[in-house]
Structures are given as C-alpha cells and as structure tokens.
Amino acid sequence: MSHNTFGHLFRVTTWGESHGPAIGCVIDGCPPGIRFTQAEIQADLDKRRPGQSRFVTQRREPDEVRILSGVLPDEDGETLVTTGTPISMLIENVDQRSKDYGEIARRFRPGHADFTYETKYGLRDYRGGGRSSARETATRVAAGALARKIVPGMQVRGALVAMGDKEIDRANWDWDFIGDAENPFFTPDPQSVPVFADYLDGIRKAGSSVGAVIELVAEGVPAGLGAPIYAKLDQEICANLMSINAVKGVEIGNGFEAARITGEENADEMRMGNDGRPHFLSNHAGGILGGISTGEPIVARFAVKPTSSILTPRRSVDKDGNEVDVQTKGRHDPCVGIRAVPIGEAMLACAIADHYLRHRGQTGRI
Amino acid sequence: MSHNTFGHLFRVTTWGESHGPAIGCVIDGCPPGIRFTQAEIQADLDKRRPGQSRFVTQRREPDEVRILSGVLPDEDGETLVTTGTPISMLIENVDQRSKDYGEIARRFRPGHADFTYETKYGLRDYRGGGRSSARETATRVAAGALARKIVPGMQVRGALVAMGDKEIDRANWDWDFIGDAENPFFTPDPQSVPVFADYLDGIRKAGSSVGAVIELVAEGVPAGLGAPIYAKLDQEICANLMSINAVKGVEIGNGFEAARITGEENADEMRMGNDGRPHFLSNHAGGILGGISTGEPIVARFAVKPTSSILTPRRSVDKDGNEVDVQTKGRHDPCVGIRAVPIGEAMLACAIADHYLRHRGQTGRI
C-alpha cells in the first residue's frame, strides 16, 4: 500500500492541507453504473462537519463537495452515474482564520507530529496542522459515501461507546437515536447524553481534552469477502482505521477480550437457519473468520486519543533546541473521537467495498 | 498491499500449506550487501518451532530453512551476502502425520475458517488447516530475521504479557529472562512462570485453549520513519500484526488506554537531552507521532484468541447442511499466543525495515 492511497481495486487517494485552498480525493476503480446524488455525499459530510454543537471545534466550514470527473448526469438532472473512470472530489477550505503561527512554526507541540514531520522532511506546513489536520478526513467521508453504494444491501453504522472513563450502557443501544438532534455525541444510549455532556463541559472549560472509543457495524455484507492470511478483511479494516489521525488501537469482534477467555467461550457455534443456510449462534468473531467475512455483521472498534491541543502548558523544545512551554489557545475539539464516528464508517465501507470487488475479480462468485 | 505480499520496498511474499511438500517465502527489494548466516535465520526459526515444551503442539518439524537465491557466499564460507535480487527461502514439511481428515473435510469447525474458505473459493485444503495453518508463520519468521538486519542498530524483542486472565507483573520485567531455558512462555516476569504453567496445564488437560496478549518493542529505530496519514508506521505495524492468524486486536503505545485519559496525561513532554537532541520524557505514544517514528522505542501489543481446536464438542453444520457436533482431538497448542511472540517480532521488524527503505527513498535523509 502506498503513501496517500488505500485500496487495491477501489482505490482512494486523498490530498490537501488545513490551510491550502482546498482538499480532495480521487476515487479510482469505482465500478461503472453506480448511481448517487451529490446530496447523499453531502449528508455524510454534514455528519462530520465541525461547528454543529459546543462540543466540537468552532471552525466554520460548509464542506461543500464538488464532483469534477468520473460521472455522467442522469436524465433526472440530479442523479449522477459513475462511468468507471476516476472520480475527483474537491472541498474548498473556507475558514482559514487569520492567526499568528509564528510560535507554532518553531515549536514542537507535545503529542503532535511537529517534531516527527520536521525530522522526516526537514520542513513542515505548520498552519492548522497541515496535512494531519482533521480536515483531511472530510475527503475520506466523501469517498466512503460512494463506497457504501458498492455492496448491494450493505449498511454501515457507527457509535461512540466510551468517552474518557465514561461508557454507554449497551442495554440501551438504539441505532435510531444516533441521528437525533438532541444527540451531539453519536452515542446509541440516550441516557448517556447528560453524562457525556456534563463530563465534556468540564473538559472543555478546563481547556483539556479526552479520548473515546468508537464501534462500527456493517450489516448485509455477504460471506466470502477477504483473503486467508494477508490482505485479510479484518487486517485491511484495521489498517484503514489506524490511518485515521489520533487512533491508537483497533479490534475486531470481541478483540482484546478474546485474549482473556477460553476456546469454548470464544468460538461461535453454527446451526442451519430457516433460510437453509448456515448461521452463527453468536458473533464473537465480529463477522470475520480466517480473514474472510462470515455473513454475520462485521464489528470493529477503535480507540481515539485525546487531542494534544490543550490549554495547560506542557514542556517542549523548539527548532533551535531551546526548552519552551507550549499551550494551545483557541478553537479545538475537546473530544476528537466524536467526529471520528462518520470517518470510521467511511473507512470501514471503503475496506469492504474494495474486498467486494477483489472477491468478484478473483473468484467470479458474486 | 495485496493478497500474499506485504511491504512496499522490502516486500515479502509467502506461500505454502500445512500438508504440502514445503512452505516458503520470497523477499524482494532487500538491499544488497546485507550480511547474515543461515544459523541466524535458524535461530529465529527455532524460537517459533513446535514441540519444545509440553505447552505447545507436539508436531515435530525441524524447520530447516534452505536459501535458494539472492545471496552470494562470502569468503568465510558461512556468511551470506545479499545481492539485491529476490531471496527465496524454503522450509520442508516433514511431519505430516497420517490422519483421517474425512470428517474435517466436510464439517465446518466452529471458530475456524472452514466455512468462510469454502464459501469464498468453493473448495478448500482441509489438511492441517491448509493455508491458515500456523506453519505458514515460519516463513514470516525467516523473513523477519533478515528484516532485523536492515536498520542499523535496531533491536526487536517481544514478550507474552498476559495469558487468559493472568497478567505479568511489569515490575519484574527482565528481557534476559525470555530466552531462559526455564521459561517456556516468552514471559519477561520470572514469577509468572509457575502461574502460567499451572493455569495452562489445567487448560491443556481439559482439552481447552486460551488466548494471550503479546507486547513488542523495537529499540534503536531512528526518528523520521513512516508517513503522515496513510501508510503510517503504526498503521502498517498494525496491518502486519493483524495478518497473523488468530489476532483480534492491536494497539500502539498506551493504545486503548489513551481513550480513557486526558490530553494532559497522554501527551509526552519533551526536553533537550544531554546529546543535544530533543528527547521525550514519557512514551505513551509508543514511539510514533503522526504516523512517524520519534526515536523512542516503538511499542505495540496484539491480542491472540484461543484456538478453536478444542476437545469439548461444539455445535456446527457440515457441507450438506446437516447439523453436527465437532470436537478436535490430538496435538494442538493450548495457547497459540506463546509461539506468536517470535512471529510478532518478525512482522514488526518487516514493517520498520520497509519504512526505513521508503524513508531513504523519498527523502534521502538516511
């Protein structure tokens, strides 16, 4: 896999920095004849968009996507049809708030990639995080909106299941609640909202930040996608999720819990379903066995660290080797994990779409 | 990267099944002039080799590696020197114990990939697990032994830090103890040996199995390896580890713990070292920031599920749709996580070696 491209048949290349004129992506290998509307792409982008509650960064970006190639308009004037050629999407950067970056330009912020970028490249675009800005993820969401269309009947959803040391109560899980106007957290547990709100208000007012855990579920994925040992479906899902900024861990199905239990407890038993096909009586495997989908829902989780953009001064150094204290003022996400939910969904959708095409290519069994 | 190849400049392709005549790998892109001995490769293979204690499978395989291409013998007659062309390594399968596979050929073992392979390909090699046999991992260890040589001064080590619900005491951590003859578990904690032994004896006698967590540390990795967003060093380490059979979760540095703490607690502060270079005062990041190595030790962990080869009958179905009970008799690893330690080390070494070459290629800064 190469630097800014992911996928083998459904390939996505993204580009752009926080403070350049625009960001974007090129989707190469998309099947022809996929029908979608710009409004569908936009709907996914709006979920990730900043500025929608007091719990996310106040940067104001309309995140309006322009589709520059690879589609033909259908007769209804609204639907776009993919032609099989590369689909270029572009999102302009609008709110590049004027700011004095003088300090950041020379200082290595602790927990940020300033030092490593500078060491690797000998220079870096320090404005708003440059390439590692969360803005880049908008382009993934746009690509993911198209990826969702590739596998017929697939539904990919995500939820925030923990924030700092607060967890949801899974007994209250309600997918429909996630899109609720009263739910700024992508939590599936209505009762968690006041808990998270109180907690995050405290974090926010202290100029601090906190991490989160996101859970993703893809339903309607046919059995057979993936590969046995390398390029396993779970491997590529994990790789896609690990590519998201600030992600420090990923797991499939029961994940790390699997290390704590016995083979009897862990293996999912099978029985014939009423549809005359084998079914699993549990899903500890998270829908993947031996790197290949079982037909059960695919379940993945990832851990997002707290952003290191915090008010409390932290010890660091600058380019000249001076020891300095660094603090971050101004707009930032107190919990970057919140907006990671639609990003995770997009990356999961892309991984599955890619393997759907690969499976069809190698085996002809779809 | 695609099906049975991993890496972008240091590329490893593996092949082979449990019950074919041999297994092997081809290493492509290895720099010329790397010096090594067959004994060094063999030493790593011996760590993974089965049959060395009562806690691992009793399959008897000498795992003798043959090097078929890509090297020239040095004048000392023992040292091999890489020529820059593909290095083919082959390990014969010796102990293909005669066995009646009739039942397994038609039954889908719960927790195994039987059902998914059959669904994907329409047929499968059921003998000894076929391609998904743990034997395949020997070839990775061989490749990893070479990868360790690529980055000057790099040392990659691994340790088992938890088995089932038993954990080591990190206060007792002693790297030197891992190679100790009295230590069949790759544990760094001498006091954990009797605990693990008792626990695993019980598991083994019950025909059960249990999972484990492995921790890997790479020291001596220069700062600057990796990429900012995609093909991040941590992403490719995780992908490499997830490609190991039975792995269900991976994390870098403090991993999932990062989701539970605040930005103040998580960000590693920096100060100037006595060597006149910036140093980190802690290493929650696990040696990687923004996808690029910091120069601190790289720390990764992965969770291995318990093998589903267990004595207790489990409900399943067969190819004809009959509901059947499946149990596994005979040799198997009660804790496959034990032998995963050298495999993990190898995969970590490969990921870092690959990025070392990529960094040198793109930036010329090594």
Added chain:
Amino acid sequence: MSHNTFGHLFRVTTWGESHGPAIGCVIDGCPPGIRFTQAEIQADLDKRRPGQSRFVTQRREPDEVRILSGVLPDEDGETLVTTGTPISMLIENVDQRSKDYGEIARRFRPGHADFTYETKYGLRDYRGGGRSSARETATRVAAGALARKIVPGMQVRGALVAMGDKEIDRANWDWDFIGDAENPFFTPDPQSVPVFADYLDGIRKAGSSVGAVIELVAEGVPAGLGAPIYAKLDQEICANLMSINAVKGVEIGNGFEAARITGEENADEMRMGNDGRPHFLSNHAGGILGGISTGEPIVARFAVKPTSSILTPRRSVDKDGNEVDVQTKGRHDPCVGIRAVPIGEAMLACAIADHYLRHRGQTGRI
C-alpha cells in the same frame, strides 16, 4: 501500477474528462524540499497547449494550472517548496464548445475507443472523447515538470523525427531549433519544416490525419537506476509511453534495428574516460543495460498513430446495431504526434524520477 496511477515511489494519479469542469493530477511521494515555480510548470504546459499554430487543434484552452496542496511558498513569494505530502494540481476546462453530440453518443467511431468503452462499462462519456481526450495529457505534463526536478542535473528533451512517410535528416539535428518560433513541429531539423508544413497542409485540408515518431533523450541520468528483470528502467519507460493515447509502439536505443544486426555490431564497447570512470564508445543500448541505466543518454522512441477523427466517411455501426457511416467535422489535430512530444518528455521524466527514488531507497547508493 494500477488503473490511473503510475510510479512506485514517485506516484502520479490523473483524473478528468474533456468536458467536465476540470482535469488534474495528484503527485504522491515527491521528495520534500524540491523548489519550483508555477511559471516552470506553466512553461511545459504551454508547449503542449493547443491552438498555437494551424497544425494543431483550435480548441482554446489557457491550461492554467492551480497548485492546491503539498507546497509551501518560499520567502521570495514565487518559489514553491514541496513538503513531501501529496501535490494536487488542477486545470480548468474552459473551451467546452457547445456541440450536438447526439450522433456520436450512439455511434461507434472507427479507430476510436467508443465501442470498447461501451462494451467494458456499459456506458461512456462521449463528449469530446471523455477520459481518452488528449486534454488528459496536460496533467501528465504538469507532473512531468516536477519530475524533471528530482534527478539533479537531468535534462529531458524530445523531438519529432518522422511524420507519415517523411523523416528528418539526423545530420541536421539541432536541439536549440526545437523551441524556435518558426518551428511548429518540434523537429530538430530546420530543413524539415517546409517539408512537414507542405505535407501536413495537404493532410489538414483533406480532413485527413497522419502519424508520427517521437524521439526522447534524457541526459545526466546517473548509472544504476532500474532493476534487473522486472521493473526494468526500459520496461517502465515503455509502459509510461504506451499509456499515452494513440501510441502503438515503443523502442529503446536502436530498438527494432537491434533485431537486424549481429552481436558485434550491437554491443557497445567500453573504455576508461578521462574522468577515470568507464565510458561507452557507442550507445546502441540507449543508455540501459539489463534494465539499469549506464550513465549514457537514455534514448526512447514511440510511434503515434494518425487520429481517427477524419472527414472521410468510414463504415461503422451504432449502439442499436445499425450500420452507419461516420465522419468527423470540426477542430482536430491533423497530426496528434506533434503535441505528443512534451507529453513523452513528461512520461520519461516521471519514469526516471521514480527509479531514482527507488534506487536510493533500496541501495542507499545515491
């Protein structure tokens, strides 16, 4: 490399159709610290730009490139410095002359890709050639302008050496004449201008078209770039050139002529140069032996077929299976080979730049 990306470390992805809002490319893996100006990119684009003489299509496109990411402005306000992150370049389509495409939409033009695109994808963008429009090549030229900067001291030049059955006289070769205002043909032979002009006027007035042969020379390429058997430098040069529309053949050095002569005549002898390094006494090999550069000038040639957009009606069929006659009216290039010169240069520069980085990565010998 796959569908719309070429290169392994210096990777270029292009996108866009003739009649969409824009075309563009993303350059991924470019080394950091490369300095260039927008004017330099533009200068290369202007060489390819249509409408500059009566011998090329009259489509009027300013071909103004916008650089959207991956660079930082230098202090002089004009120089751009690459940061090592993806460089996105965009060129707007301005002159999408209104036209009734009704006929072309349903008819398969002989010699064009209408039938094959329709067969492959089930639909196609017929406006102005869609993805296979010569416009796409502008993005390659932009990428190539950057690629030229990667290898210090490299100079890549191209020349039209034959048009239809007219050939240049190599005795008159003058590189400086190619940029001459009186030379609309990229010919290095001043005496060929009136010959080509007369010939092509006849072709143009007849609504016909004619092919051409282009020769490319890269000087200043260090010895050692390439790979022995696969991913040979000559192989990747040929692949890059064959990806240009309408190219039907490629050759390196003396090419097909090598098949006609003996080993004594063909092999280039060597002697020590005054600089104390080995030199070649001839260059039949075109600067490449065993897939690896020799240090001599790299020489490649490619054959461009005559465009099939001609006035003479040709027999064909339409989507409904009706037999029809097809003719092309309006603007088109009577000899597309002319504008292929800067495109070929760009593709050659990209291939060499990629191998320069790969060589540095694998061997560290640069």
Added chain:
Amino acid sequence: MSHNTFGHLFRVTTWGESHGPAIGCVIDGCPPGIRFTQAEIQADLDKRRPGQSRFVTQRREPDEVRILSGVLPDEDGETLVTTGTPISMLIENVDQRSKDYGEIARRFRPGHADFTYETKYGLRDYRGGGRSSARETATRVAAGALARKIVPGMQVRGALVAMGDKEIDRANWDWDFIGDAENPFFTPDPQSVPVFADYLDGIRKAGSSVGAVIELVAEGVPAGLGAPIYAKLDQEICANLMSINAVKGVEIGNGFEAARITGEENADEMRMGNDGRPHFLSNHAGGILGGISTGEPIVARFAVKPTSSILTPRRSVDKDGNEVDVQTKGRHDPCVGIRAVPIGEAMLACAIADHYLRHRGQTGRI
C-alpha cells in the same frame, strides 16, 4: 508493479539465478477451481528448454517443475485444482557446468549488464549471468501455462517472423508448422527453415549472434478487457514483453507502421456480423482500442537483440579500471530470439489473464 512481481490480481513473482540451487515463481491471486496437469505445464516448459537443436545453447536442463502449494489433487490423481492460495513452482538447476569464472567476475562484458549491476548493487552474481540468465524465463513459462487457463477459450500463440535481416513470407503462414519436428525456429513459414538454418549456421560457426522479431497472437479474448488510459491492456502487454531479457522494442497491431500512414488507412471499419454483434473489417489496431480489447485477435511484436556473448574480442574495462578485451567462449544461443517465442506467449497470457480478473472485479460484466 514492482521489482520482481508483475500483475495486479493475477500476480507472478519470480526468483532465482542461473547458478543457484533452483529457480521458481509464486503465482498469487489465481482463481480457485482452475484445473490443470503438471504435464501441461511441462509441455510449455519443454518448448523453451535448451539443448533441443544445434541452434540453441547446449546447457542440459530437464526443467522439471515441482508444484509446492496452492493446489489439491483431483480424484483422477493427475489433475490438479487450484485452491485460490499462492501457487509455488520450483525448477532445479541441474547443469551448472564447472567453469572458471575468475575473468568474468572482474570484467564488464560489453552489451551485458555486468557494469550496471555492479554499479547499482556494489556486487553481483556473475555465475552464468546470475539473475539475468535466460534460465529465469523458465519460471515465466510455467506461470504462463497457468495463465492460459484463466480466460475461457483463449488461445495464445507466437512465431518468429524475422531473424537478423531475414524475414518470413507471411503468405506462407501456417500455425501448425510451428510445432513441427523439422522446425527448430518457431517460424510459421516452412520455406524459411533452410534460409534461417543456413544463416544461423554461419552466425554460430563465427561465434557471432543475431537478433530476431517475434509475433504473438491471442485469439478468443473477449471485448472489454483493459483500462482507458493507464494500465491499458496494450501498455501492460508491452511492459510484460519489455521485461524479457534482451528485448529492445515492442509494438501492438501495425505498431510503428501506424506512424507512416493516414487515418483513413489506419482506422478499422466496423460492420454487423452474422452473429448480430459488431465486427471489425480489419485489425490494424491489433485487437485493442483505447487500451481495451475489441474482441479481435490481440497482436503484439517484440524485437530481441543479439546476445552479446560472442567470440570476437571486444574492448572493455574491468573493476580496477584496466582496459581489457573480452570474448565469450563456450555454449550460448546464437539467436536468443528463438527461445523467446514461448516466453513471449507466457507473458502475453499473463497480461490478459490479469486484466480478465480486473475487468470482472471492477465491472462484474464477465
């Protein structure tokens, strides 16, 4: 695709040198359920095998292929069925004639890759040409034998159409004659045999060598395979052919001839066939338009240079910078182009097989 691997879904990795213990290849991504026999692979290998007439090298290699993975035996005990996992094939090197390589080890043979390998890697395996030995091509032929099975109904054949300045008479073309016992040249023209024999006897006795042109034809390839601009079917065919040792030029359809004619002469007209599908009235395009197959036979040609292993002393230098004369004694092919015929067939089959799977993957239209 990178160094020693070619193909995107049907991926072939080769390894091995002339004088190591063995050579081989790994085929990854082969569809499951492909049925073949070892004898079929062997039959193709035997066509390439040296020592079969006085016109090829007298090295004696049985070239017996061993298949080490990726297949299951069928019930007939002879047929092998691919399982979808990597197929490893190995051919032992038997005839490594003892020889004093002392001179060659230090001298750069003109026209060979000695100088470039040494420059690139700092060392080289000089025994028998090392990696660039023609022996490596045996592994391609083995892979190609399998590739031929991927596209139902496809037939790939090749012929030598010119040797030195002697050409066949196309009016005499007889495919069946190529396998004739009286035909040591792969020529399709029976009347050319005495001409080639006389000519080559003279070359051989003089210790000289001569080049050749090979023509390949693939029939039964469905329309729609390939890609519009990059990864064009013709591009990948040319890349595959250029990767063969000693190839200096490639062309598709009428190739370089297309540059000499007009659009009227070049474009293939279409009419409805009796089968109710569009057909082409000529095939100047060589079965490919816009990078995608038309359904007509795919036609490619490549030029092979004369081997530089000749008796006549040639001027060169050695590693110490001494000027020396180099001559080659002993067994070698006076016309390496002869044995290039089955190699070319194999590489063509691989390119088409790969695109067949890619087309099925992206479009689902097969």
